[in-house]
Amino acid sequence: MRRRPWPAIVSAVTDHYDVIIVGSGAGGGTLAHTLAPSGMRILLLERGDFLTRETDNWNPGPVFVDGKYISQDTWYDADGQPFQPQVHYFIGGATKLYGAALYRLRPADFGEIKHADGVSPAWPLSYDDFEPWYTKAEWLYQVRGNHGEDPTEGHWSKQYPWPPVSHEPRVQQISNALSDGGYHPFHAPCGILLDEADPPVSECVRCAWCDGYPCLVHAKADADIIAVRPLLGRPNVNLVVNARVERMETDPAGRVVTGVEVTREGEREVYSADIVVISAGAANSARILLRSASERHPEGLANGSDQVGRNYMFHNSNAVVALGREPNDTVFQKTLGLSDFYLAGNGRDWPLGSIQMLGKSNAMALKGEEPKLTRFAPRWSLDKVARHGVDFWLTTEDMPQPGNRVTVDRAGRVHLAYRPTNDEEARALYHELRQILNHVGMADHHVLDKNFYMRMNVPIASCAHQAGTCRFGTNPATSVLDVNCKAHELDNLYVVDTSFFPSIGAVNPALTAMANAIRVGEHLLRRMAA
Numbered sequence: 001m002r003r004r005p006w007p008a009i010v011s012a013v014t015d016h017y018d019v020i021i022v023g024s025g026a027g028g029g030t031l032a033h034t035l036a037p038s039g040m041r042i043l044l045l046e047r048g049d050f051l052t053r054e055t056d057n058w059n060p061g062p063v064f065v066d067g068k069y070i071s072q073d074t075w076y077d078a079d080g081q082p083f084q085p086q087v088h089y090f091i092g093g094a095t096k097l098y099g100a101a102l103y104r105l106r107p108a109d110f111g112e113i114k115h116a117d118g119v120s121p122a123w124p125l126s127y128d129d130f131e132p133w134y135t136k137a138e139w140l141y142q143v144r145g146n147h148g149e150d151p152t153e154g155h156w157s158k159q160y161p162w163p164p165v166s167h168e169p170r171v172q173q174i175s176n177a178l179s180d181g182g183y184h185p186f187h188a189p190c191g192i193l194l195d196e197a198d199p200p201v202s203e204c205v206r207c208a209w210c211d212g213y214p215c216l217v218h219a220k221a222d223a224d225i226i227a228v229r230p231l232l233g234r235p236n237v238n239l240v241v242n243a244r245v246e247r248m249e250t251d252p253a254g255r256v257v258t259g260v261e262v263t264r265e266g267e268r269e270v271y272s273a274d275i276v277v278i279s280a281g282a283a284n285s286a287r288i289l290l291r292s293a294s295e296r297h298p299e300g301l302a303n304g305s306d307q308v309g310r311n312y313m314f315h316n317s318n319a320v321v322a323l324g325r326e327p328n329d330t331v332f333q334k335t336l337g338l339s340d341f342y343l344a345g346n347g348r349d350w351p352l353g354s355i356q357m358l359g360k361s362n363a364m365a366l367k368g369e370e371p372k373l374t375r376f377a378p379r380w381s382l383d384k385v386a387r388h389g390v391d392f393w394l395t396t397e398d399m400p401q402p403g404n405r406v407t408v409d410r411a412g413r414v415h416l417a418y419r420p421t422n423d424e425e426a427r428a429l430y431h432e433l434r435q436i437l438n439h440v441g442m443a444d445h446h447v448l449d450k451n452f453y454m455r456m457n458v459p460i461a462s463c464a465h466q467a468g469t470c471r472f473g474t475n476p477a478t479s480v481l482d483v484n485c486k487a488h489e490l491d492n493l494y495v496v497d498t499s500f501f502p503s504i505g506a507v508n509p510a511l512t513a514m515a516n517a518i519r520v521g522e523h524l525l526r527r528m529a530a
């Protein structure tokens with residue numbers, strides 16, 4: 001007989017709900033917001049707490065050098081080397097720190113795409129299927145943008161709720177130069193609550209402390225501010241913070257989740273619900289499922305396909321600072337995008353990805369992001385780099401690979417095996433950026449690579465865009481979730497964070513997670529009503 005890999009939970013169920021949601025980030029928070037008006041009893045279990053409003057929120061030293069808002073977790077790479085993953089455990093999840101660039105995937109991303117390192121698989125739904133939920137997510141998260149400017153975007157049924165965030169003079173200059181050079185720059189879709197009317201009526205002060213910082217004035221459209229906070233005080237929604245979900249137990253047949261085991265303030269609690277939704281982030285959702293192995297699910301809950309934890313992706317990204325002769329006084333720089341290299345063709349064998357502007361560098365952030373490179377650099381030289389720098393963010397699609405995977409050891413520790421893909425495409429995109437700099441008058445100047453999210457200098461520690469690990473699909477042998485994001489092998493278990501992605505495309509993932517959470521939420525409303 002097979003040895004039971006984990007001890008059984010002896011359940012003393014603390015409380016029963018209609019729906020339990022694990023994690024309050026882009027997926028879980030948005031789902032709670034979608035379900036709450038129905039009146040169903042919802043338990044939102046969040047490992048973290050509300051992120052404290054304090055001056056450090058906008059202080060690059062604590063944020064980038066000390067990593068004040070990064071979890072203290074230790075994960076292990078394929079060689080067993082420990083690293084500190086850059087994950088964020090707060091109400092709102094990673095969106096508390098995100099740059100709020102809220103992009104739709106392109107229609108082509110929903111089909112098969114040939115890449116240098118293989119074929120990116122098709123989704124079980126098309127862009128057109130997804131479009132209504134993208135629109136709902138853009139309106140919920142109050143995205144500023146202008147549909148119709150980017151030639152690679154898909155059809156849209158409704159314009160953004162707000163006009164785009166205006167370019168500051170240096171970015172406008174770059175945009176004009178790109179247009180003159182035959183490129184197609186567009187206003188990046190931004191989830192910042194900035195009202196540029198005269199006089200302005202919003203809290204947003206158009207600062208430089210957005211991308212990678214929590215918003216001190218609560219003017220960033222994150223999952224806390226937009227989705228979770230408005231639910232506080234609703235009698236049917238119970239938010240429990242500092243509640244870390246450890247594992248799940250099922251009925252004897254292994255078809256129904258009957259208990260959600262939580263550690264809170266050192267105590268063990270067990271909750272139950274008719275429907276259980278995991279949305280703990282791609283790595284942590286896989287961890288919960290793998291830790292929930294039982295006799296019925298010996299390789300982990302919902303893991304008969306051996307796909308849980310596999311196909312981890314996080315983009316092949318590069319941040320680049322181009323140093324111009326003239327100072328760059330831009331404050332909010334993240335207003336411009338360029339998709340001219342998103343698809344193959346026009347002499348390119350492969351799709352290369354997208355180019356965006358990034359939050360403006362400052363000396364402390366450079367020190368935090370590149371501690372080795374900047375160790376002996378005097379502060380004035382970093383200030384000069386930051387003053388003259390124009391920051392770009394290059395995103396190339398990362399391929400789902402079965403060997404890029406999350407596993408969990410017997411002590412419950414996360415192991416992340418990861419090898420980058422599509423390096424050739426990422427290099428080609430960087431080459432294209434160098435060409436672009438010709439058009440914006442920065443050809444002869446310095447270009448400095450910086451690994452924006454890689455403060456630890458360990459590429460896999462950069463978990464900002466983590467996705468995959470529980471992909472959805474129609475075939476239970478090759479996917480974990482069905483088209484509604486319900487586990488194939490269970491009747492009442494769903495996953496709605498970025499782990500459902502079969503491929504990641506080459507744009508930021510949050511809007512797709514939000515749109516999908518609304519989609520799954522509407523499915524659950526129909527299911528519960530029936």
Ligand SMILES: Cc1cc2nc3c(=O)[nH]c(=O)nc-3n(C[C@H](O)[C@H](O)[C@H](O)COP(=O)(O)OP(=O)(O)OC[C@H]3O[C@@H](n4cnc5c(N)ncnc54)[C@H](O)[C@@H]3O)c2cc1C
Pocket residue numbers: 022023024025026027028045046047048086088089090091092093094095097098099100101102103211212213243244245246279280281282284288463464465466496497498499508509510511513
């Ligand atoms: C610095 C930074 C910048 C980014 N910029 C952008 C951007 O500009 N645009 C964009 O689209 N994306 C951006 N992202 C990525 C984006 O934030 C994520 O893709 C998105 O938040 C993922 O949503 P999710 O629901 O999968 O996970 P999350 O939003 O991380 O939510 C997971 C939640 O689960 C909780 N949790 C984890 N484990 C447990 C457990 N065991 N029990 C209970 N709760 C648990 C966590 O605390 C968290 O609240 C950025 C991320 C970072 C870190």
